Amino acid sequence: MEYSISQVARMAGVSSRTLRHYHDIGLLAPSRVSGNGYRWYGRRELLRLQRVLLLRGLGMPLEAVARTLDGETDELTALRRHREQVAAERERLDQVLSTIDRTIAALSGRAPIGDEEFFTGLAEARNRFREDLAIRYGDGAGGHLSAAGQATSGWTREDYERAAERGRRLFASMSRARERGVAPGDPEALDLVSEHHQAICALWPADAAAYHALGDLVLDNPEQRAMVANVDPLLPPWLAEAVRAYAVHRLGHGTPGSPT
Known part of the structure; x- marks a missing residue:
C-alpha cells in the first residue's frame, strides 16, 4: 500500500x-x-x-x-543498536528526572539544593537545539543561540521560573484559541504569535526566514515539541503553522527583498 x-x-x-x-x-x-x-x-x-x-x-x-x-543493511542489527541508544537516552532522562525531583524536594522544604544543581541535565537539550539550528540553517543560527545562552548566563532560578511561566501562559492562551476554532492564520492567532516572536527575538535575532523555519523545529525538535505539547498535545502543529503564517503575513517572508 x-x-x-x-x-x-x-x-x-x-x-x-x-x-x-x-x-x-x-x-x-x-x-x-x-x-x-x-x-x-x-x-x-x-x-x-x-x-x-x-x-x-x-x-x-x-x-x-x-x-x-x-551504513546499515541488517534491520535486526540496526534495531538492536537503536535499542541501545534508546536505553542511553532513558538514562539521560533519568538524570533530568532526578534534577526535577531534587528541585521539588527543595521547594517543599524536604532537602536543600544548590543553584547550580537546579540546571543539571538541562544543558544537553539546549546543545541539541543549537546543533539542530546549525545543521538546518547554518552555523550563524547556532551562534545566535550561543549568544542567547550568554545573555541568560546571569539569570537566577527565579528568572528562569518567570520566563517559563510566561511561556506556559502564552501556550495556554494559544490552546484556548485553538479549541475555539481559531485558525493559525487568523489575526487573533497572529496577535498571540507576536508575543512568541518578541520572546524569541529577545534572545535570538531571527529574521523573517529564520522565524518561518522555526515552525518546523516546533514539530521536529523533541524538546521544543515536548515543551508545547506539555500544555496541549494538539498545540504543536497549530503553533508551527501559526509561526509560519506570522513570518509571511507580519514579517514579509517570501516577499521581494525579504530574506528567504
Whole structure:
C-alpha cells in the first residue's frame, strides 16, 4: 500500500515540509514521484522514516542519521543498536528526572539544593537545539543561540521560573484559541504569535526566514515539541503553522527583498 506525503506526515506527526526536506537532502526518498510531482511512500519508506525519527529523537544530527542508516543493511542489527541508544537516552532522562525531583524536594522544604544543581541535565537539550539550528540553517543560527545562552548566563532560578511561566501562559492562551476554532492564520492567532516572536527575538535575532523555519523545529525538535505539547498535545502543529503564517503575513517572508 502507498501513502501520500500528507498521509505520512499525519501518521508520523511531522510536517510535509520536513518530509520534502528529507527527500531533498537524500535522507528519505519516496518510493515514487508521480507525473504531477506528488510523492508516494510505501512500507519500506515508512520503516526508514521511523528510524530517522527515532535517531532524531535521540538528538542525532541529520547528517549523522544519514550516515548511520546508509551504513546499515541488517534491520535486526540496526534495531538492536537503536535499542541501545534508546536505553542511553532513558538514562539521560533519568538524570533530568532526578534534577526535577531534587528541585521539588527543595521547594517543599524536604532537602536543600544548590543553584547550580537546579540546571543539571538541562544543558544537553539546549546543545541539541543549537546543533539542530546549525545543521538546518547554518552555523550563524547556532551562534545566535550561543549568544542567547550568554545573555541568560546571569539569570537566577527565579528568572528562569518567570520566563517559563510566561511561556506556559502564552501556550495556554494559544490552546484556548485553538479549541475555539481559531485558525493559525487568523489575526487573533497572529496577535498571540507576536508575543512568541518578541520572546524569541529577545534572545535570538531571527529574521523573517529564520522565524518561518522555526515552525518546523516546533514539530521536529523533541524538546521544543515536548515543551508545547506539555500544555496541549494538539498545540504543536497549530503553533508551527501559526509561526509560519506570522513570518509571511507580519514579517514579509517570501516577499521581494525579504530574506528567504
